[in-house]
Amino acid sequence: MQLQKFTTPFPRIVIWAALCALVLSFGYSFYYHDRPxxxxxxxxxxxxxxxxxxxxxxxxxxxxxxxxxxxIIRVGPGxxxxxxxxxxxxxxxxxxxxxxxxxxxxxxxxxxxxxxRALFSEDDRIAKIAAWVFALxxxxxxxxxxxxxxxxxxxxxxxxxxxxxxxxxxxxxxALLSGLVWALAILTRPVAIVPLIIVTGLLLLSQQWxxxxxxxxxxxxxxxxxxxxxxxxxxxxxxxTTAGGYxxxxxxxxxxxxxxAKTPEIQALRDVTHSVELEKIAKREYWAYLTxxxxxxxxxxxxxxxxxxxxxxxxxxxxxxxxRPIDRLVTASLSALWTCVVFVLGIWGLLSFAxxxxxxxxxxxxxxxxxxPASVIPIIVETRYRYxxxxxxxxxxxxxxxxxxxxxxxxxxxxxxxxxLGLCTAGDIYFHLPDILEKMNTIFAFLK
Numbered sequence: 001m002q003l004q005k006f007t008t009p010f011p012r013i014v015i016w017a018a019l020c021a022l023v024l025s026f027g028y029s030f031y032y033h034d035r036p037x038x039x040x041x042x043x044x045x046x047x048x049x050x051x052x053x054x055x056x057x058x059x060x061x062x063x064x065x066x067x068x069x070x071x072i073i074r075v076g077p078g079x080x081x082x083x084x085x086x087x088x089x090x091x092x093x094x095x096x097x098x099x100x101x102x103x104x105x106x107x108x109x110x111x112x113x114x115x116x117r118a119l120f121s122e123d124d125r126i127a128k129i130a131a132w133v134f135a136l137x138x139x140x141x142x143x144x145x146x147x148x149x150x151x152x153x154x155x156x157x158x159x160x161x162x163x164x165x166x167x168x169x170x171x172x173x174x175a176l177l178s179g180l181v182w183a184l185a186i187l188t189r190p191v192a193i194v195p196l197i198i199v200t201g202l203l204l205l206s207q208q209w210x211x212x213x214x215x216x217x218x219x220x221x222x223x224x225x226x227x228x229x230x231x232x233x234x235x236x237x238x239x240x241t242t243a244g245g246y247x248x249x250x251x252x253x254x255x256x257x258x259x260x261a262k263t264p265e266i267q268a269l270r271d272v273t274h275s276v277e278l279e280k281i282a283k284r285e286y287w288a289y290l291t292x293x294x295x296x297x298x299x300x301x302x303x304x305x306x307x308x309x310x311x312x313x314x315x316x317x318x319x320x321x322x323x324r325p326i327d328r329l330v331t332a333s334l335s336a337l338w339t340c341v342v343f344v345l346g347i348w349g350l351l352s353f354a355x356x357x358x359x360x361x362x363x364x365x366x367x368x369x370x371x372x373p374a375s376v377i378p379i380i381v382e383t384r385y386r387y388x389x390x391x392x393x394x395x396x397x398x399x400x401x402x403x404x405x406x407x408x409x410x411x412x413x414x415x416x417x418x419x420x421l422g423l424c425t426a427g428d429i430y431f432h433l434p435d436i437l438e439k440m441n442t443i444f445a446f447l448k
Contacts, residue, residue, distance in 0.1 A: 029098035029145035047083030073275035078188030129398035249282035251380030306427030346393030349400030351413035
């Protein structure tokens with residue numbers, strides 16, 4: 001009997017892109033072998049405690065009195081449960097976490113391909129280019145070697161967006177699956193609530209009432225269950241974590257830089273106050289700042305916008321690269337080049353196609369893309385918070401490359417893009433010149 005040949009919906013070139021992402025991410029992780037630090041150490045500790053039966057606590061000595069533990073301030077719990085699952089199955093071996101994150105990177109490449117194909121089905125080259133541009137992202141290769149939430153969150157967000165696009169024109173099961181993935185994304189990073197609202201709004205405008213219910217049902221049940229457990233534990237409402245209110249205050253006060261730089265007063269209070277109580281204080285202080293210093297608040301949002309869209313903010317300042325000046329220079333250079341290309345071409349493509357496309361799928365993805373900076377800038381801006389924007393932008397990068405070759409790309413959109421990014425970069429230099437010079441000195445110190 002002749003065996004049936006195995007086929008996949010992915011062209012061979014896309015499979016190679018996924019394998020390339022897998023090998024690069026896996027190889028990077030094992031080459032640098034970074035140990036968990038700061039947030040990564042906290043996620044790792046909570047995951048170990050979960051896997052060992054101590055529950056969701058950062059300090060296992062408080063396992064019997066979890067309401068005293070302050071692990072709830074860590075972003076989660078999705079990533080912590082992901083790590084706990086790895087440690088439960090394989091034992092405490094970080095290498096397996098790196099391996100699975102490399103697999104998530106490869107799977108994300110495939111999802112990017114499917115998402116680009118769903119938006120631009122008229123030319124398969126667009127989806128193929130998008131897969132390769134995403135696979136070769138220096139920033140995402142680096143982050144996959146660290147025990148941080150980004151790799152899992154990017155995969156879940158991309159998958160949720162793809163399922164949501166399919167849910168627009170397919171059956172109700174796809175809407176339910178979309179809601180399930182959005183629920184997992186929200187548990188990983190709560191900013192995923194914003195694109196979920198966009199999906200729900202678009203379905204409401206289309207009067208697909210049953211799909212709205214099916215999309216919202218999993219988040220209500222899953223996120224709601226976690227919220228109920230944590231709110232009951234701490235005697236105060238907690239949606240997923242207490243990080244949101246705290247970050248809101250750190251990113252918005254009279255001494256704020258826009259990044260995660262705590263004032264001495266905030267740090268002193270953090271050292272002696274449980275985060276549940278600290279979140280209440282933080283929200284009060286945030287609203288007091290907003291209402292009593294509205295001009296300063298507005299100026300700070302402009303500063304954060306310039307920081308987010310600045311094209312001179314590459315990655316490369318991770319702790320594991322501090323003792324490797326050549327590696328740091330190469331990483332920062334590749335990141336800067338890749339970021340400039342993706343920002344310029346991606347935003348150009350997003351604007352250019354906004355003048356042409358009228359289909360719901362395009363606008364769903366376009367609005368979710370715009371939601372990434374919109375959901376981060378009002379809170380706090382760090383370079384790695386841009387990472388989830390990149391895989392969405394690469395779709396428009398590849399599309400505009402094809403359109404530009406045909407002579408169909410909008411020149412007005414290109415001029416607008418260059419003007420916007422140029423102003424943001426100039427603003428970043430104006431507002432944050434000492435910080436920029438310090439980072440440049442760090443990169444080129446070995447040449448002196």
